[in-house]
Amino acid sequence: MTQTLAFRRFGPDHIDAAVRLSLAAGWPHRHEDWALLVSLGRGHVALHRDTVVATALATPMGDLAMANMIIVDATMRGRGLGRQIMERSLELLAPQEWRLTATELGLPLYRKLGFESWGTVHQHQAVLPTLTVLTAPAGVRLATAANLPAIAAMDLAATGADRAALLARLCANGRVAFAEGHGFAVLHEFGRGGMVGPVVAQDQAVAQDLLTFLLAGQAGRFVRVDAAQDAGEDSGLSDWLIEIGLPHVDTGIAMRRGTPTAPQGGFRRFGLVTQALG
Secondary structure, X not given: OHHHEEEEEOOHHHHHHHHHHHHHOOOOOOHHHHHHHHHHOEEEEEEEOOEEEXXXXXXXXXXXXXXXXXXXXXXXXXXXHHHHHHHHHHOOOOOOEEEEEEOOOOHHHHHHOOOEEEEEEEEEEEEOOOOOOOOOOOOOEEOOHHHHHHHHHHHHHHHOOOOHHHHHHHHHHOEEEEEOOOEEXXXXXXXXXXXXXXXXXXXXXXXXXXXXXXXXXXXXXXEEEEEEEEOOOOOHHHHHHHHOOOOEEEEEEEEEEEOOOOOOOOXXXXXXXOOOOO
């Protein structure tokens, strides 16, 4: 295998092959989802006889970075390829802290590379029913471009990540719920339909108001929310999502390596942009 295996920097010309690889792994990423990740970060592909058989990306976010899209073709597993390509991509950045969202399949590798669990991600998705039990939230409106600095500041306070460039892209193409001084949430296209994330708020009540605002009118459409739960936190939002018709379908493991980047406080991350972007 070593004679026919080559590593290359991930470029736009690899996206179509990466889409096929991720779909084969059961991941819903479209060409547009991969293109966003590639535009924000950097990484590698592994080629076996000119076919993409593995990917790994790294996305810088200020003092921290996300390792993501670590996929190895099923026919190539068990040969150390996942570690090889991930190590190459980790070498591309030198953040204070690395983060990733792990599947059970990837846990052994990530632990060997020094990552530790620090929370869970509860994936909720379904064709959304009519939200007849919810009332229209007060104090929530659609954001404008003028609100972007406040949105980036709340996000930084909640996550410790500088995601201003990512948020600008999401807000330009999505629908943003904004509660002045209290939180925000973004409905954007991802995978099989709509994705609500990030969801950043001072407390769970505000997070639910933001979600209610964005989900109103989405009945009959496929919607996904990845609820974040850091170690020691309750799972109230996950229970609420089940109550409104978005069942819990899977659980990811939030992991990190390095010196933790401390949030500034006052806000909490309730929902992820995607599992790749935290």
